[in-house]
Amino acid sequence: MDNATNFISIEGLKFFGKVNASISHEIKNILAIISETAGFLHDLTDLAKQGEDLKLSLLESCSESIAEDIQRGFDTIKQMNQFAHSVDVPIKEIKIFETVELTVKLSNFLSFSSKVEIENGDKEDKSILTCPFLMESLIYQILICVYESIGPNGHVLIKFDSQKKDGTSLIISTPSNFILDGFPTPDIQRAAKFLGFELNINSSNQKLDIWVPYVSKEIVALEKALQINSKS
Amino acid sequence: MKIILVDDEQKFINMLAKRLTMRGIQADVVFTGRDAINRVKDTAYDVAVLDVKMPGISGIQLKKELKSIDSDLKFIFVTGHGIASRSEANMIEEDLYLSKPLDIETLIKKLNKIIKTG
Numbered sequence: 001m002d003n004a005t006n007f008i009s010i011e012g013l014k015f016f017g018k019v020n021a022s023i024s025h026e027i028k029n030i031l032a033i034i035s036e037t038a039g040f041l042h043d044l045t046d047l048a049k050q051g052e053d054l055k056l057s058l059l060e061s062c063s064e065s066i067a068e069d070i071q072r073g074f075d076t077i078k079q080m081n082q083f084a085h086s087v088d089v090p091i092k093e094i095k096i097f098e099t100v101e102l103t104v105k106l107s108n109f110l111s112f113s114s115k116v117e118i119e120n121g122d123k124e125d126k127s128i129l130t131c132p133f134l135m136e137s138l139i140y141q142i143l144i145c146v147y148e149s150i151g152p153n154g155h156v157l158i159k160f161d162s163q164k165k166d167g168t169s170l171i172i173s174t175p176s177n178f179i180l181d182g183f184p185t186p187d188i189q190r191a192a193k194f195l196g197f198e199l200n201i202n203s204s205n206q207k208l209d210i211w212v213p214y215v216s217k218e219i220v221a222l223e224k225a226l227q228i229n230s231k232s
Numbered sequence: 233m234k235i236i237l238v239d240d241e242q243k244f245i246n247m248l249a250k251r252l253t254m255r256g257i258q259a260d261v262v263f264t265g266r267d268a269i270n271r272v273k274d275t276a277y278d279v280a281v282l283d284v285k286m287p288g289i290s291g292i293q294l295k296k297e298l299k300s301i302d303s304d305l306k307f308i309f310v311t312g313h314g315i316a317s318r319s320e321a322n323m324i325e326e327d328l329y330l331s332k333p334l335d336i337e338t339l340i341k342k343l344n345k346i347i348k349t350g
Contacts, residue, residue: 025285028312028332029241035333036247043254065243111240111285152287 004194004222008134011187012087015137022109023080030073037062037069079105086132091223094132095125096168096212100158103139107147114147114154114174122162129215130195131222138191142172142208145183150176167213178206194218233347234258234276238268238294239283239310244332251336257343265289265297272301279343284311306346310334 041062048054082102097120104116146156154176161169184192184199192199196216200209235252239245240263249259260275262268265286272280280298284291295307312332328346330339 025312029244032312032332032334033241033244033247036244036251036336039336040247040251043251047254069243111287113287 005226007190007194008090008131011137011191012133015133015140019083019106019109019140020080022106023076025111026076026109027073030069030076033069034066037065076109083136086136090133090226091129091131091219093127093129094135096128096170097122097125097160099132099135100139100170103136104143104158106136107140107143110144110147112147112152113143114150114152114156116143116156116158118158120160122160122168126160126162126168126214128168128212129223130212130219134191134195135197138188138195138197139170139210141185141188141191142210145180145185145188146172146174146178146208149179149181150174167211170210170212172208172210173206175206178208180208194222233278233343234260235279235281235343236260236262236268236271236275236277237281238262238265238286238291240264240286241283248334248336252340255336255340257340265294268294269297269301272298272305276302277305278347279306279308281308281310281339284309308339308342308346 107113154174157173159171161171196213196218198211237245237249237259242263245261249261252259262271282291282294291309298305309329
C-alpha cells in the first residue's frame with residue numbers, strides 16, 4: 001500500500017502541475033482578450049476626442065464580448081475550484097458522470113484536445129467509492145493518449161454502460177482511426193491497478209472500455225491503509 | 233508594413249488586428265498553422281506574429297515551415313503559456329518574444345525594430 005500512496009503522491013503532483021498550467025494558460029488567454037477589447041474601447045475614445053463619430057454598435061459589441069469572457073473566466077475558475085477540492089478526502093464516494101465531465105472539461109484546456117461528447121444513458125448518476133484525484137488523473141491521461149492519436153480536429157465519444165450490477169463501463173470511441181501506440185502506458189496501468197479499474201482495448205471497432213467497479217477491493221484496502229497511516 | 237497574425241484564440245487576434253489597422257499597420261489574421269502556410273504561399277508579409285502553442289503545430293515548427301516558403305519573413309512570438317521548456321526558450325530570442333496580455337505599443341516597437349534591423 002505504501003507503493004500506492006507513493007505513486008499517488010508523485011503522479012498526483014505531475015497531474016496537478018499539468019492541469020494548473022493549462023488552466024493558467026486559459027485564464028491568461030481570457031485576460032488577453034479582455035485587455036485587447038478594453039484597449040480597443042480606449043482607442044475609440046481617443047478617436048472620439050479627435051472629433052470622430054463614436055459608433056454605439058461597436059461599444060455594444062465590445063461590452064458584450066467582455067461580459068462573455070468574464071463568464072468564461074468564472075466557468076474556468078469554477079472548474080479549477082472543483083478540481084482543487086478533489087484532494088480534500090483521499091477516498092470517498094463520488095458521482096461517476098460528474099467526475100468524468102469535470103475531467104473532460106479540464107482536458108479541454110489542452111491546446112491539442114479533440115472535441116468530446118459524453119452520453120449518459122443512465123437515468124441517475126451512479127456513485128462509486130474511489131480516490132477521486134487518482135481517477136481524474138487516470139481519465140485525463142487516457143484522454144491525452146486519445147487526443148494525441150486523433151488530433152485536435154478529432155471527435156471522441158464517451159458512453160456509460162451500467163448493465164452490470166457491480167460497476168459501470170466507460171466506453172471511449174472515435175469515428176476516426178484510433179492508434180494508441182504503447183497504450184496503456186506504465187503510469188496508466190498502475191493507476192488503473194490501484195483503483196481496481198480494468199482497461200480493455202478493442203482496436204478492431206475503435207473502442208476503449210474502462211471497467212469501473214462501484215467498490216473495488218483495491219480501494220477498500222487503500223482506504224484501510226490510509227486510516228492506519230493517519231493513526232500511526 | 234504588412235503582417236500576418238496567427239493564433240487559435242479568434243477573439244483575441246481579431247481585436248488585435250483591428251487595433252493595429254487603426255495604427256496604420258495592415259494585419260491579416262489566420263487561426264491555424266495550415267492556414268498560415270497557405271496564406272504565406274500567396275502573399276508577401278514583412279512579419280509573422282505567431283502564438284507559441286497552437287493545436288496541431290508549435291510556433292517554432294510553424295516558423296520553420298514559413299521560413300522555407302519565404303526566407304525574408306521575420307517573426308515575433310506571443311504566448312500565454314510562458315516558455316516552459318529550456319529548449320523552447322533557447323529557440324526564441326528574448327527580443328522576439330511577447331507575453332499575453334499584450335501591450336500594443338510594445339508590439340509595435342518590436343515590429344518596427346525587427347523591420348529596421350532585419
